[in-house]
Amino acid sequence: MPILLALDASSSACSAALLQRREGADDQLIARFALTPREHTRRLLPMVDEVLAEAGLSASALDAVAYGRGPGSFTGLRIAAGVAQGLAFGLDRPLLGVSTLAALALGGHRRYHYRYLFTALDARMGEIYVAAWRCRDGVPEALTPEAVMPPDRLRLPPGHEDHDWVGIGSGWGLWERMPAEVQVGIGQHLPEWEADASDMALLAARAFEAGEGRPAHEVQPVYLRDQVAWKKPR
Structure with missing residues (x-):
């Protein structure tokens, strides 16, 4: 092995x-x-x-x-x-x-059994690195491509808006700059997660x-x- x-x-x-x-x-x-x-x-x-x-x-x-x-x-x-x-x-x-974004998602899934995770890292220069994931059986499945964007352009994955989303990663430290619909859809966010x-x-x-x-x-x-x-x- x-x-x-x-x-x-x-x-x-x-x-x-x-x-x-x-x-x-x-x-x-x-x-x-x-x-x-x-x-x-x-x-x-x-x-x-x-x-x-x-x-x-x-x-x-x-x-x-x-x-x-x-x-x-x-x-x-x-x-x-x-x-x-x-x-x-x-x-x-x-x-x-x-x-890195997939590893963040797996970490949240392994430790707290979160299923729907939005991972975001502070990319500096007014942007964040982001991707959304669904975790099943210990495997993160990407629901969006990995991307870099300003926080105000962030959107929940189409067709998955009603899930219990958790935000993980330093990008969520820019919470105040994210759209209202994203803030409503994210049940909790953990910007200190590495x-x-x-x-x-x-x-x-x-x-x-x-x-x-x-x-x-x-x-x-x-x-x-x-x-x-x-x-x-x-």
């Missing part, structure tokens, strides 16, 4: 998780998570060493490596991508990129078992926005 390492640095949080799928037994998930703004470069590799040491494994035991591919912090995405690609390339293992490599490991394991692992050099971060730096208007 596969052994998979997942990394994330897409937000203020930094995390690493080691998942061991074991036949006839529960999965073993060993994880580290910390809110470490601007310290991802220093903290990520030690977290990798810690989860491997706790499992009593060396990196050579890994079957695949995964990382939070975005959307999220441009700098954080590049840090995680660089570490994950380096590990996958050095070990000659497949690499998997995991949606993506976690534990959820990414579970999503990546499913993708790996479906044969979706790719060579390290082929996997790239997903920014959703072409412009990666704010330029002051003249």
Whole structure:
């Protein structure tokens, strides 16, 4: 059964998780998570060493490596991508990129059994990264494409307006700028929720078992926005 390492640095949080799928037994998930703004470069590799040491494994035991591919912090995405690609390339293992928004949705579903989740991240520059999900049997199913937009353009997925929606992620910190119909449709919102490599490991394991692992050099971060730096208007 596969052994998979997942990394994330897409937000203020930094995390690493080691998942061991074991036949006839529960999965073993060993994880580290910390809110470490601007310290991802220093903290990520030690977290990798810690989860491997706790499992009593060396990196050579890994079957695949995964990382939070975005959307999220441009700098954080590049840090995680660089570490994950380096590990996958050095070990000659497949690499998997995991949606940050999907991981947020799975986290809410796993911990609180929410079924309909609207994940949103603060994209800065007056915009948010968003996607809506329906979670069933531990799998988030996208009801809308991942997108970047101003908060006042946000809409509930057509045909799903009457569900009990929960908003998760830093983008919900812009609540006051969202349309009234969205505020009415969202039963609760949790802007403090951060993506976690534990959820990414579970999503990546499913993708790996479906044969979706790719060579390290082929996997790239997903920014959703072409412009990666704010330029002051003249």
